[in-house]
Amino acid sequence: MNRTTLSLIAGATALAAVTGFASLNAPAASGDNTAKAATQQPVERTSLLCPQPSTSEIANTSYTSYTPVTQGAADSGKAELEAAAVESADSTSGKKTGKKTVKPALKPAEPGKPATGDGSGAEPPALVGTAEGKFAPGWTVQETTAVAAGTGRGLLGTNCAAPDTEFWFPGVSTATGRTDYVHLTNPDDSAAVVDVEMYGKDGTLKSTVGDGITVQPHASEPILLSTLASGQQTDLTVHVTVRSGRVGAAVQALDDKIGGDWLAASTDPAGSLVMPGIPKDATAVRLVAFAPGDQDADLKVRLASPSGLITPAGNETLHVKAGMTAAADLGDVTRGEAGSLVLTSTGTSAPVVAALQVVRGKGSKQEMAFIPATSPVGARATVADNSSKGTTLALSAPGQSAQVKVTASAGSEGGTAATKTYTIKGGTTQDVDAPVPAGLKGTYALTVEPVSGGPVYASRTLASAQEGVPGFTIQTLPDDRGTVAVPEADQDLSVLLKK
Numbered sequence: 001m002n003r004t005t006l007s008l009i010a011g012a013t014a015l016a017a018v019t020g021f022a023s024l025n026a027p028a029a030s031g032d033n034t035a036k037a038a039t040q041q042p043v044e045r046t047s048l049l050c051p052q053p054s055t056s057e058i059a060n061t062s063y064t065s066y067t068p069v070t071q072g073a074a075d076s077g078k079a080e081l082e083a084a085a086v087e088s089a090d091s092t093s094g095k096k097t098g099k100k101t102v103k104p105a106l107k108p109a110e111p112g113k114p115a116t117g118d119g120s121g122a123e124p125p126a127l128v129g130t131a132e133g134k135f136a137p138g139w140t141v142q143e144t145t146a147v148a149a150g151t152g153r154g155l156l157g158t159n160c161a162a163p164d165t166e167f168w169f170p171g172v173s174t175a176t177g178r179t180d181y182v183h184l185t186n187p188d189d190s191a192a193v194v195d196v197e198m199y200g201k202d203g204t205l206k207s208t209v210g211d212g213i214t215v216q217p218h219a220s221e222p223i224l225l226s227t228l229a230s231g232q233q234t235d236l237t238v239h240v241t242v243r244s245g246r247v248g249a250a251v252q253a254l255d256d257k258i259g260g261d262w263l264a265a266s267t268d269p270a271g272s273l274v275m276p277g278i279p280k281d282a283t284a285v286r287l288v289a290f291a292p293g294d295q296d297a298d299l300k301v302r303l304a305s306p307s308g309l310i311t312p313a314g315n316e317t318l319h320v321k322a323g324m325t326a327a328a329d330l331g332d333v334t335r336g337e338a339g340s341l342v343l344t345s346t347g348t349s350a351p352v353v354a355a356l357q358v359v360r361g362k363g364s365k366q367e368m369a370f371i372p373a374t375s376p377v378g379a380r381a382t383v384a385d386n387s388s389k390g391t392t393l394a395l396s397a398p399g400q401s402a403q404v405k406v407t408a409s410a411g412s413e414g415g416t417a418a419t420k421t422y423t424i425k426g427g428t429t430q431d432v433d434a435p436v437p438a439g440l441k442g443t444y445a446l447t448v449e450p451v452s453g454g455p456v457y458a459s460r461t462l463a464s465a466q467e468g469v470p471g472f473t474i475q476t477l478p479d480d481r482g483t484v485a486v487p488e489a490d491q492d493l494s495v496l497l498k499k
Helices: 002-019 494-498
Strands: 038-042 045-050 059-066 077-083 115-118 127-133 140-147 154-159 166-172 178-186 192-200 213-215 219-224 236-244 248-255 259-263 272-278 282-290 297-305 308-310 317-320 325-331 339-345 353-360 367-372 381-386 391-397 402-408 414-416 418-424 428-432 438-441 444-453 457-466 469-476 483-487
Touching: 045 140, 059 077, 059 381, 140 381, 140 457, 140 469, 154 367, 154 457, 166 178, 166 248, 166 259, 166 282, 166 353, 166 367, 178 192, 178 213, 178 236, 213 219, 248 367, 259 469, 272 353, 272 367, 272 391, 272 428, 272 469, 282 297, 282 317, 282 339, 297 428, 317 325, 353 469, 381 457, 391 402, 391 418, 391 444, 418 428
Parallel strands: 154 259, 154 469, 259 367, 272 457, 367 469
Antiparallel strands: 038 483, 045 127, 059 115, 059 140, 077 127, 140 154, 166 236, 178 219, 178 248, 192 213, 192 236, 248 259, 272 339, 282 325, 282 353, 297 308, 297 317, 297 339, 353 367, 381 444, 391 428, 391 457, 402 418, 402 444, 414 438, 457 469
């Protein structure tokens, strides 16, 4: 029995260090010979999945890979991005296309230096990425696509995401003029079975088409959401759950009039949520929220501005019925200043998920992007594909004041890393003057590390005007999963094993 217990402890510790997805808690200490508190160790293996960027013949896609330097990481390792097999866009047809032989989009560089690659061409595939050893801790890949014209024209960007078994996407739509796809990518050697459910203003949209979708090994499948249920609705929430295996999931939202972008998954349902980094010049902001439990949620709506928390006039609260999607138009809520939306429960702490649809520009020169509710930066957050112009870093401390260190990496083609430290007052959001590498050539990465104080939320905006259209895309900055909690055991485990 003692040998079995010891094997379980060793196995769990090894699993956490290798996968980087588990967080293990040591037993509570009750004496001098019990297990010590968990320590943070660099992950040894990471997986990232990039959705198929676009099927437009005039789309130009670039990839940027970056691994921050992490103390204690391995001395060797490797990282690669391989093409996934592309399945039919119509999940009901049963037709599949074979895997294409495609040159890797890029070759990741040594930690501390970004690497760039070109994914343009005829129907570029989704990518399945793995990193091991020194390349794994905090590995980040950015996919950025510029589409000059047509449905979804503009700048579309997403951080390639780790596989998981559950995703929430408030903010999708099947309304006239919108074409939304959920992209499912399977990184493993066995098929994944996935359910896709949609919830509107009146609850669940009845459909069996989204049940039991099979995603083949190392393959990707884009599913047109309007094929999963009849009727058109402006505000919907998509729930992706995996019966077996795991997948990466992201929603590509394309609009005939206001462009398009990627909608990343909201953070897990919670009673309080933060959506950081609404652009100063946003002309329209729409909040979409969903309560997945069996209780209604009453939310206080506030904006963390540069001067403090304020309540938007006419949108002080939002009532979200259980199992239903609710929405509110906030207009130009930032009024020329940096801002982050903060939702808190006013009564019961019923959990919710939420996202913002943000529009810049006017008339025929509009472009949209999304800001899903996100988790705090944590120990460190990383974002790639920054340039000396067109990059805005937003930092928000909705609770206590916080001190934050921001580091700009070396450039992909040259330049020297630079670091700045900022103090963000409690209840505020600041668009900071982020550091830029000296002698920059190419693109660079930013890492954000809280130094002291309360939780910090962050996002990065990329902007690039095309023919008068203010193209932009926003990526939130949750923890980059560079380390994992591993319980540290004393040399003498006899006391623990006897309990």
